[in-house]
Amino acid sequence: MPENSSPINSVLEQLSLSGHKKVVFCNDPDTGLKAIIAIHDTTLGPAIGGTRMWNYNSEAEALEDVLRLSKGMTYKAAITGINLGGGKAVIIGDSRKQKSEALMRSFGRFIKNLNGEFITAEDVGTTVKDMEYIRMETQHVTGVPESLGGAGNPAPYTAKGVFLGIKACVKEVFGTDMLAGRSVVVQGIGNVGEHLVELLRQENVEVYVSDINQDRLQVVASKYKAKPIDADKIFTIGADIYAPCALGATVNDKTIKTMKFAIIAGSANNQLADEQKHGQLLLEKGILYAPDYLINAGGLINCYSELTGYGKKRTIQLTENIYEATKEVIKLSKSENIPTNLAASRIAEKRIEDIKKIKSSY
Structure with missing residues (x-):
């Protein structure tokens, strides 16, 4: 300084x-x-x-x-279409x-x-x-x-949104959103991560799990018949999808070099260590990245439902919109040849600017 x-x-x-x-x-x-x-x-x-x-x-x-x-929360709320x-x-x-x-x-x-x-x-x-x-x-x-009087634990809705984001990406990369036979590495099996593992295993996905808590790792792996792996093996496994569900910045200079994944889609916030640099590197390497604040918005939707008095049915409907929203981001990314995180930001920023214009006219 x-x-x-x-x-x-x-x-x-x-x-x-x-x-x-x-x-x-x-x-x-x-x-x-x-x-x-x-x-x-x-x-x-x-x-x-x-x-x-x-x-x-x-x-x-x-x-x-x-x-x-x-x-990130500003962009998450904006792209999800909720008024927060x-x-x-x-x-x-x-x-x-x-x-x-x-x-x-x-x-x-x-x-x-x-x-x-x-x-x-x-x-x-x-x-x-x-x-x-x-x-x-x-x-x-x-x-x-x-x-x-609350909506309870938001983790199941967060996991559901990530699951739907994965399906949208699989549809783009493999031509179908059927997940059976695909392989996913889930890094971090806390509340959200475990729910995601459960959803994936219900679709007969081959799931690898990693966590710093070795006791929990063995419990979750056994419960869902997933394969436990060490943290240093995550980026060398030739799985289809990487789902980071712990802390951020795991997508960085070092890890991108060794990645063999076709898709990155998880619940962790701020997955890209440097949004501009690493979003572009993923685009150049041909790895499809589902922007974190887009597909992990299920928990936010659950909170929004609590604030507005919506029931579980409406919460599920709003969460299911993440599938189509992910497809829209991918479409814009392809049409303009820009990273998906930049495409998502543009969609979110446009909504904010549009609402600012409306408010300025009051």
């Missing part, structure tokens, strides 16, 4: 470059809470985004993560050791102070129970149990 610059200038510069509307830094010494809430865009409606609890190496790393994730903006929150800390009712309720009070501008849900490191604690302080939270 230049000598005459300051941390606050650096933060404001980041917000300007990424187009963010607001960032809130939360600190509560009584509970140990250190969190950041990022609101990227509210053109389509209040910003929505999960709360991630992660043991970041630095506050700068946490800020970079929340800015990128919140921008994009936001995200991160709590800095070890969710296994530092999380408590008091900490989550303190965080809920910070959300309450935003007066409905930000709505949260669960994410990596947080649970439905944590959303219950937040609900004790504010109504601006989704993904709470059905017993409390």
Whole structure:
């Protein structure tokens, strides 16, 4: 950092470059809470985004993560066709050791102070129970149990959207969306990953699974008759499809060089380490990439249904639209010879700009 610059200038510069509307830094010494809430865009409606609890190496790393994730939520909501903006929150800390009712309720009070501008849900490191604690302080939270009037766990809908995105890609690459006989590597078998494995195995897909939790890996592999593999073997297996369902940036300079997949389609956010560079590299290599924020939108749709009072039938209908939306992105990518992530961004940005024009005429 230049000598005459300051941390606050650096933060404001980041917000300007990424187009963010607001960032809130939360600190509560009584509970140990250190969190950041990022609101990227509210053109389509209040910003929505999960709360991630992660043991970041630095506050700068946490800020970079929340800015990128919140921008992704804007595009996810826009391309899905729902009336919500994009936001995200991160709590800095070890969710296994530092999380408590008091900490989550303190965080809920910070959300309450935003007066409905930000709505949260669960994410990596947080649970439905944590959303219950937040609900004790504010109504601006989704993904709470059905017993409390919520829509419950969004993971099955997220997995369903990814599954449909995979089918749309298989249709493009292989001429049919029948999955029987295809092979998929699922990296990360948490809540969403396991549901995806189940859906794939129901279609007689050959599934390889990998996870940092070896005990869980063996349990899930045995339950669904999947094949466990080590993390260092993922990108050398000649499977048809790679489905990243853990943390992001697994599609990078190193992994792209060794990939033998025809398709990349998973639930993880920010799968491309560098969106511009790696989207283009995948296009040049002939690997079809299903933009993450498009096909992992099932969980967001579930939260939207909770907010609007839609039932499960409508939630399923909206999630099923991901199949056609993926085909539209592929069509634009082919017609303009551009990476699929750029095609998806253009579709999302057009919707936001169109709504801005309508609002400006009010």
